[in-house]
Amino acid sequence: MPDLYEGTVGLLRPHADLSELHFAGVDFTDAELSGASLSECLLEGITAAELRMLNARIVESRIEGLNTPSAALTGAVLREVELKNSRIGAIxxxxxxxxxxxxxxxxxxxxxxxxxxxxxxxxxDCTFGELDLTGAEGTRMAFENCRAETVTVRGARLKDADLRGLDFARLDGPEGLRGAALDERQLMAMTETFAQYFEVRVMG
Known part of the structure; x- marks a missing residue:
């Protein structure tokens, strides 16, 4: 990160071009950042009733300590971005x-x-309630020490994807695992899921 300037609420508007800014403890609740561009920015301790960044572009930036029940980033572009120590209801x-x-x-x-x-x-080191990867295209994607209640991979296209560090209670769309790395423990846990998918009977 270069030397950063202080970011203020007044800068938060649609299609804003924000560069080399540090937002600390700022409430983004009333901010509309759809179409905005953030480059080399640091966001720390940010809160929002709803974070709206539709089609935004975030490059070479770090977001730490974000707390919001809802974050809308549909169509966004993220390049060299870190999201850390955050609590988000739905993203x-x-x-x-x-x-x-x-x-x-x-x-x-x-x-x-x-x-x-x-x-x-x-x-x-992340926990997910529901992780939906339907139709996603993942290349060199990895999980380390993560846990999810439900994972959906229906129609996903994975290449060099390492899921060995992702524990999950329920899997939907096992055909989407093609190209992913799993460990033996995960395969054993998914025996029933595979049996239902392939309509086979597992007999002792």
Whole structure:
């Protein structure tokens, strides 16, 4: 990060071009950042009743300590972005493009990654309520020490995706696991899911 200028609420508007700014403890509730561009920015301790950044572009930036029940980033572009130590109820990233993104130490109740392109994306020490990867295209995506209640991979296209660090209670759309790396424990846990999908009987 270069030397940053103080960011204020007055700068938060649609299609804003924000560069080299530090937003600390700012309430984004009334901000409409759809179509905005953030480059080399640091957001710390941000709160919002709803964070709206539809079709936004976030590049070489870090978001830490974000707390919001809802984050709308449909169609957003994230390049070299870190999201850390955050609590988000629902985050909608449908149709977004994520490249070189790290999500660490976050609690995310519902994550919509439908039809998202993920390249070089890492999730570390995260918990998910529902992780929806329907129709997503993931290349070099990995999970480390993560847990999800439900994972949906229906229609996903995965390449060099490492899911060994993702524990989940329920899986939907097992055909979407093609191209993913799993460990033996995960395969054993999914025996019933695979049996139902292939309509086979497991007999002792």
């Amino acid at each position: 909608d990233l449908a149709d977004a493009d994520l490249r070189t993104v790290a999500v660490e130490h976050c609690k995310l109740d519902w994550v919509n990654l439908r039809s998202v392109v993920l390249t070089d994306v890492l999730f570390r």
